[in-house]
Amino acid sequence: MTVADLLDRAKTLGVTIATAESCTGGMVMAALTDIPGSSAVIDRGFITYTNAAKRDMLGVRKATLDAHGAVSEEVAREMAEGALDFSQATLSVAITGIAGPGGSEFKPEGRVCFALAGEGFDTETQTVEFGAPGRDAVRRAAREHALVLLDRGLSLIASKSGN
Template sequence: MNKATEALAINVGTALQHKGWMLATAESCTGGGVAQAVTDIAGSSAWFDRGFVTYSNAAKTAMLGVPAALIAQHGAVSEEVAAAMAAGAAGSSSAQVAVSTTGIAGPGGAVPGKPVGTVWFGWSVAGVVQTERVIFDGDRQAVREQAVAHALQGLLRRLA
């Protein structure tokens, strides 16, 4: 993990501890990268509850309660699914805060309107869900690293 991502994870932990809250993650394209970033921080068990890596659509439905019909209608890489993943992670855990990532890291997988690098994020904070779409540049690893950092930055903005 690079120093900037490490600093973000530390700051997220500090903000969560200040509020007495726990974090859960629901990840697809980042493959557990957000959970790894936060659990790389010593003492994170005080503020990190659990992580869900739901790479397949079936896992999103089984583990997070994302309706299969929602995925069929909007696609796994969509605002609706990112929001449902974040809400599902919060609801399936002891966390007050959850973050989700679903996207196309590449090199394949692009579809019209969803180029490689497209990532939808969902943040659930005390029951309020917000979403954001970002299109990152770079190869698969670069997209994933940028998505992890962006997920943490979004948490910090929402916990401030």
């Protein structure tokens, strides 16, 4: 699947896309908008690097951040659902993680949490451990994984609509 294929499929299904990104800093949205004609399906991208931005722009609850930390499936879920709530999109992906360098024993470098939210299906979350190949490699891998998740979201929407 290429990004162009993903966008064509979204257009065929009448799906609009939003992203909520932290550690990737807009790389997913850049990959999507690099394709001419992407404006037919791309609504907006939220870059919420700080906890305050996650709260202010996406409605992530302070209680969730306090209980689980920014790098958690719980926060990724609220980011993805907030991206839908604060946009005109029908499909969103969220990314929050530790690209490095750094991390801790409990949240190591290379841990990235994702969420996929869309109309007609329950929000899905997952954590991927990319290891510590370096900041750039983790961010690129997270971007590619998010694109795969968007493709999955299109499949979920298509199956619900019978397409």
